Amino acid sequence: MSSRDAILGRIRRSLGVSGTDATRLAAVHHRLTETPVNVVPARGQLPDAERVELFVRKACEIFATVARLDSRDEVPAAVAEYLRDRNLPQAIRRGEDPRLASLPWEREAQLAVTIGPSVGRDLAGLSHADAGVAETGTVVLTSGVNNPTTLNFLPDHHIVVVDASTIKGDYETVWANLRERFGAGVMPRTVNLVTGPSRSADIEETLLLGAHGPRSLHILVVG
Amino acid sequence: MSLGLTSASFPKNAHAALANPPLLKAIAHIEETLVGGRRRAVDALPEFDALRDAGRDIKAHTLKHLDLYLEAFEKKVVEAGGFVHWAADAAEASRIVLDICQAAGARRVTKGKSMITEEVGLNAFLGANGITPVETDLGEYIIQLRGETPSHIIAPAVHVNKEQVAADFRRVHTDLDPKRNLDEPTSLLAEARGVLRERFLSADVGITGANFLVAETGSTVIVTNEGNGDLTQILPKTHIVLASIEKVVPTLEDVATIMRLLARSATGQEMSVYTTFSTGPRRAGDPDGPEAFHVVLLDNGRSAMLGSEFEDMLRCIRCGACINHCPVYRSIGGHAYGSVYPGPMGSVLTPSLQGLEKAAHLANASTLCGRCESVCPMRIPLPKMLRHWREKEFERHLTPKKARFGLAVWRFFAARPHLYGAATRLAAWGLARLAGKNGALSQVPLADGWTRWRDLPAPEGGTFRTEWAKRGRK
Numbered sequence: 001m002s003s004r005d006a007i008l009g010r011i012r013r014s015l016g017v018s019g020t021d022a023t024r025l026a027a028v029h030h031r032l033t034e035t036p037v038n039v040v041p042a043r044g045q046l047p048d049a050e051r052v053e054l055f056v057r058k059a060c061e062i063f064a065t066v067a068r069l070d071s072r073d074e075v076p077a078a079v080a081e082y083l084r085d086r087n088l089p090q091a092i093r094r095g096e097d098p099r100l101a102s103l104p105w106e107r108e109a110q111l112a113v114t115i116g117p118s119v120g121r122d123l124a125g126l127s128h129a130d131a132g133v134a135e136t137g138t139v140v141l142t143s144g145v146n147n148p149t150t151l152n153f154l155p156d157h158h159i160v161v162v163d164a165s166t167i168k169g170d171y172e173t174v175w176a177n178l179r180e181r182f183g184a185g186v187m188p189r190t191v192n193l194v195t196g197p198s199r200s201a202d203i204e205e206t207l208l209l210g211a212h213g214p215r216s217l218h219i220l221v222v223g
Numbered sequence: 224m225s226l227g228l229t230s231a232s233f234p235k236n237a238h239a240a241l242a243n244p245p246l247l248k249a250i251a252h253i254e255e256t257l258v259g260g261r262r263r264a265v266d267a268l269p270e271f272d273a274l275r276d277a278g279r280d281i282k283a284h285t286l287k288h289l290d291l292y293l294e295a296f297e298k299k300v301v302e303a304g305g306f307v308h309w310a311a312d313a314a315e316a317s318r319i320v321l322d323i324c325q326a327a328g329a330r331r332v333t334k335g336k337s338m339i340t341e342e343v344g345l346n347a348f349l350g351a352n353g354i355t356p357v358e359t360d361l362g363e364y365i366i367q368l369r370g371e372t373p374s375h376i377i378a379p380a381v382h383v384n385k386e387q388v389a390a391d392f393r394r395v396h397t398d399l400d401p402k403r404n405l406d407e408p409t410s411l412l413a414e415a416r417g418v419l420r421e422r423f424l425s426a427d428v429g430i431t432g433a434n435f436l437v438a439e440t441g442s443t444v445i446v447t448n449e450g451n452g453d454l455t456q457i458l459p460k461t462h463i464v465l466a467s468i469e470k471v472v473p474t475l476e477d478v479a480t481i482m483r484l485l486a487r488s489a490t491g492q493e494m495s496v497y498t499t500f501s502t503g504p505r506r507a508g509d510p511d512g513p514e515a516f517h518v519v520l521l522d523n524g525r526s527a528m529l530g531s532e533f534e535d536m537l538r539c540i541r542c543g544a545c546i547n548h549c550p551v552y553r554s555i556g557g558h559a560y561g562s563v564y565p566g567p568m569g570s571v572l573t574p575s576l577q578g579l580e581k582a583a584h585l586a587n588a589s590t591l592c593g594r595c596e597s598v599c600p601m602r603i604p605l606p607k608m609l610r611h612w613r614e615k616e617f618e619r620h621l622t623p624k625k626a627r628f629g630l631a632v633w634r635f636f637a638a639r640p641h642l643y644g645a646a647t648r649l650a651a652w653g654l655a656r657l658a659g660k661n662g663a664l665s666q667v668p669l670a671d672g673w674t675r676w677r678d679l680p681a682p683e684g685g686t687f688r689t690e691w692a693k694r695g696r697k
Contacts, residue, residue, distance in 0.1 A: 004309040007468065007522045011290045014529035019290055028291040031284075031473045032439050038277040038480040041270045062492070095510070117511040120424050136494040145508040149457045153450050171479040178475075185299060187440045189505055189512050190457065193498040198450040201490070202362035202378065203408040204249070204385050205256040211361060212416060212423075213450020213497065 033184070037172050044135040044169030051134045052221065055167045058137030062196035063209060064217040072099075072222045075161055076108045082159060082218050083111075083124060093118055093155065094126040096146040100161070117148035118155055125155035125214075131174045132167035132221075136195055139219060140174055143190035152192050158214035160194070164223035233584040236559035249382050250556050257378070257547040260491020261598065268487065278484050279602045281477045282469075282538035286529060292438040292471045293520065299441025303503025305516035313343035316521045320345060320430065320463055321352055323517050327461045329354060329427040335445060335452035336360035337432030338376050338541060339465050339521060341563045342576070345430070356430060357422045359451035361415055368395050374557030376564060377489050377543040382556050385411060419451070429455035429513070433466035434485065434540070436518070439474040442500040443518060446485060448492075453499055462501065462513035467521045469537040481540060484600035488542040524576040532611050536571050538601040545595035545605055551588050560585060567595035567605045574612055583621040586612035629669075644688055651682040 001009075012019055046054060056066045067078055083090055091112040094100050105113050118125060127147065129139040139160050143149045152158060168174050171193075182188060198213030209215055240246055265271045285292055297307045310316035316339075324332060332349065334340065334356045346356055346367075358367040362380035366373060368391045373379030380388075389405035392414055405411055431452050435444040443464045445452045456462045472478055486492040505512030528534055546552050546566030557565035562573040562582060570585035586609045595605040616622055617630075636643040658664050658681030665678050673679055684690065 002309070003311040003315060003522075006311055007309050007520070007526055008290045008293070010522070010526035011293075011468075011529060014526055014531070015287065015289070016530060017287075017290075019294075024288055024291060027284075028288050028295065028473070032295060035439065035474045035476050037476050038281065039270055039273045041268060041274075041483070043268070058493075062494075062496075120420065138494055143509060143512060144506070145510070148510040149453075150511045153453050153457065171482070172476055175475040175479070185439050187303075187442050187500055187502040189502055189509060191442075191500040191502075192453070193494070193500075194496065195492075195494040195498075196496050198448070199496055200361045200412060200449045201256065202360070202365065202380055202449075203383075203388055203411055205252045205378065205381065206408045208408055208412050210416070211412060211449035211451065212359065212419065212454055 035175075035179075040170050040172055041135060044133070046134070046169060048164075051169055052164045052167050055132050055134040055137055056221065058134065059196070059219055060137070062137055063199075064137065064196050064219055066219045066221060069220055069222045072161070072163075073104050075100075075103050075220055075222070076105050076111065078220050079124075079126060079159055080108045080111050082157075086157070086216075088123055088157065091122070092124045092126050092159070093122040093151060095128075095148050095151060097128045098146070099128045100126060118150040120154045122151075122155040124157040124159060125151035126159045126161070127151050129160050129162040130166065131177065132162045132219075133171055133174060133193070134167055134169050135171070138171075138193050138195040141192040141194060142178075142188040143192075144188055149190045149192065152194065153213045156210070156215050157218065158194075158197075158216070159218045159220065161220045161222060164221055167221070233559060233561060233588060236561055237555045237588070240555035240559045245384055246382050246556050247554075249384055250553060253381070253547050253553060257490060257543075261488055261544060261547070262491075264487040264491045264493060267493075268483070271484075271487070274480060274483050275600050275602055278481050278540075278600055279538060281472060281480060282601060285472055285477075286469065286534060286537055289468065289471070289529065292473060293468060295438040296436050296441055296471050297520075299438070300503065300516075300518055301441075303441050303516075305441070305503045305518060308517060308519045310519055310521045310523075312523050313521075316343045316465060316519055316523070317345055317348040319519050320465065321349060321354070323461065323463055324349065324354055324428050327428055327515070329461070331422070331426045332356040332428045332430060333359050333422055333426040333455045333459065334363075335429070335431035335447065335455040336363050336379070337430070337465060338373070338563065339432050339467055340430065341373060342467075342523065343465070343521065345465070357419070357426075359419050359423065359449075359455055360447070361412065361449060361451075364415060364419065365391065368392075372558070372563070374565065375543060375546060376541050376568075382558065423451075423454040423458050426455070426459040428461045428463060429457075429459040430463045430465060431456050433464050433470050433518075435478050435481070436466055436471040437473075437475060437478060437500070438471055440500070440502055442502040444478060444498065444500050446482070446495045446498050448490075448496045450497055453497055456499075456501060457512055460513060461515045461517070462504075464501070464516075464518045465521065466518065467523065468525055469539075481600075485540055485542050488540075488544040488598065488600040528575050533571065533575050533608055535603050536568070536575065536608060538603055539568055539572070540601060541568075542600060544598040544600065545603075548594040548598050550590060550592060550594070560588060567609070568603075571603075571605055571608045571612070574615075579612065579615055579619065579621065583612075583616045586610075586616060644686070647686045648689065651684075651686050654679075654681045655683070657681070
């Protein structure tokens with residue numbers, strides 16, 4: 001007997017159940033297709049403007065930095081400013097995401113924009129989040145043809161653009177949107193929920209930023 | 224094979240730990256950082272207890288339908304282009320991982336933090352077969368350099384101080400300037416970051432555990448703060464996930480609920496920095512990500528816990544809150560337990576996985592004070608299960624002779640209330656007389672385990688039962 005059959009058989013014997021019991025199958029089918037929502041904290045259930053403010057406050061609490069922009073056209077200048085303020089070279093790597101490609105990069109003549117996945121030589125990476133979660137100041141990034149996951153982890157500085165309209169109160173709303181976009185039960189290869197910059201407390205429980213991932217996370221909230 | 228279990232020497236280990244001031248100093252931080260952090264995070268979320276109920280219910284439902292959710296998970300992984308392997312025990316899991324590594328022609332292997340790989344003794348097995356995985360979590364990296372095992376499930380190097388880390392780095396990183404300054408944790412972190420960055424970029428296979436397996440989508444989920452788990456799983460050509468069967472949950476909603484409990488209970492964070500869902504290998508046109516995705520599902524004794532008095536233990540999400548709040552752990556640290564999983568959760572789980580004979584002492588490494596249960600996000604009745612193990616230990620005559628004799632004497636009197644009352648009155652009177660004016664005894668027959676360390680306060684009045692009767696309570 002294969003280990004698969006042995007394990008499933010032992011589980012069924014221990015539970016005293018059968019794998020073809022219609023009631024059990026129906027219960028599982030219901031849960032997987034209806035995806036009932038459990039307890040959702042009231043914290044993020046706010047009107048639009050306050051929800052974005054909560055997102056910003058929560059992100060800052062966990063050592064991210066945030067800039068609010070009125071329009072997406074301001075992103076290139078905000079990127080250049082961030083790099084200048086930290087004495088970093090005027091260079092950024094990003095994916096082919098049309099939401100980033102369509103920005104007026106030509107306005108920042110000094111800024112060198114490279115495109116594609118990181119191989120570990122970039123000081124700064126730029127990504128576009130699919131969503132934000134106000135509850136904890138989290139950004140949600142999905143992988144895909146235009147969105148390399150390496151940009152989220154290899155550069156020392158990670159700059160993330162998020163549309164204010166995509167900042168939701170809770171994770172459950174984000175899941176619903178993912179299902180709408182990719183189909184029920186289907187996920188992109190990688191979904192990253194990022195809450196602040198990389199950190200470690202493994203040496204004497206001292207909190208240090210910049211363990212293996214980005215040392216800093218800068219969020220540009222547009223709108 | 225699995226790591227050597229030295230639980231049998233628990234009493235000896237515990238005494239050694241109590242006489243180790245640097246260790247005691249290191250674990251003393253837990254009160255402010257982890258215990259304090261949890262309390263602050265819990266206080267800031269009014270729904271925390273409701274979430275605990277929901278978390279318990281999710282896991283209880285899943286365990287009752289575990290076979291079906293595992294099949295659903297497997298189906299979704301395969302649909303996404305991944306492979307699922309089933310391992311009945313530690314040896315089979317290690318063999319499967321080795322086979323995947325060898326088929327991939329792997330020479331360099333990186334690893335994210337995973338207690339399951341500790342449970343199956345994966346590093347030793349791969350090492351014996353010519354592949355030495357590099358641990359990439361900072362704490363795990365430190366203890367790998369020291370040839371140690373984790374002393375805590377979420378803070379594996381909690382027993383090590385920064386001077387020891389600096390000495391280990393100087394010993395191992397011999398290509399760096401010997402005169403470099405390693406006095407501060409920041410310089411130690413920077414050095415580890417630099418050294419491990421090379422390892423990440425040159426790895427052929429990356430191995431991670433999983434905090435959740437999502438049946439709805441076939442996703443494996445890791446929760447980390449450093450980002451090492453992500454670099455481990457996105458850079459190499461092959462990603463292997465080793466996870467035990469009870470990690471499966473039905474839906475993304477269920478992950479969200481338990482996620483809200485996990486970080487708060489573990490470190491006092493509202494969310495860990497990186498929560499990552501991985502589903503299959505890279506897709507057509509993806510610029511990065513692994514080309515092959517394998518999930519190894521490990522049983523190793525868990526299926527037999529279902530339907531038993533230890534089923535509730537399978538709700539555990541490995542947050543470590545019970546460990547952080549345990550007065551025994553906080554007095555002796557994790558290594559004294561001699562088991563992969565220390566503290567209350569380890570004392571309940573280890574006998575189930577490894578057999579009571581090898582782990583009989585662990586259930587006694589508890590005062591049954593109940594703090595573990597009171598902070599458990601999954602509401603696992605840990606003290607009740609520790610008592611079950613004590614009963615089994617007694618039934619199977621694994622309890623030491625002296626203790627069995629003591630219990631037999633106690634039972635004789637306890638079953639005869641008048642005799643019991645007379646005996647305790649006599650003892651109270653005798654002890655008070657022996658103590659004299661001091662009110663304390665430095666030596667008591669049969670109680671040297673107490674009096675070797677501290678005096679025994681002598682009874683000052685009647686027995687509990689006489690006092691109770693005096694107050695007119697029946």
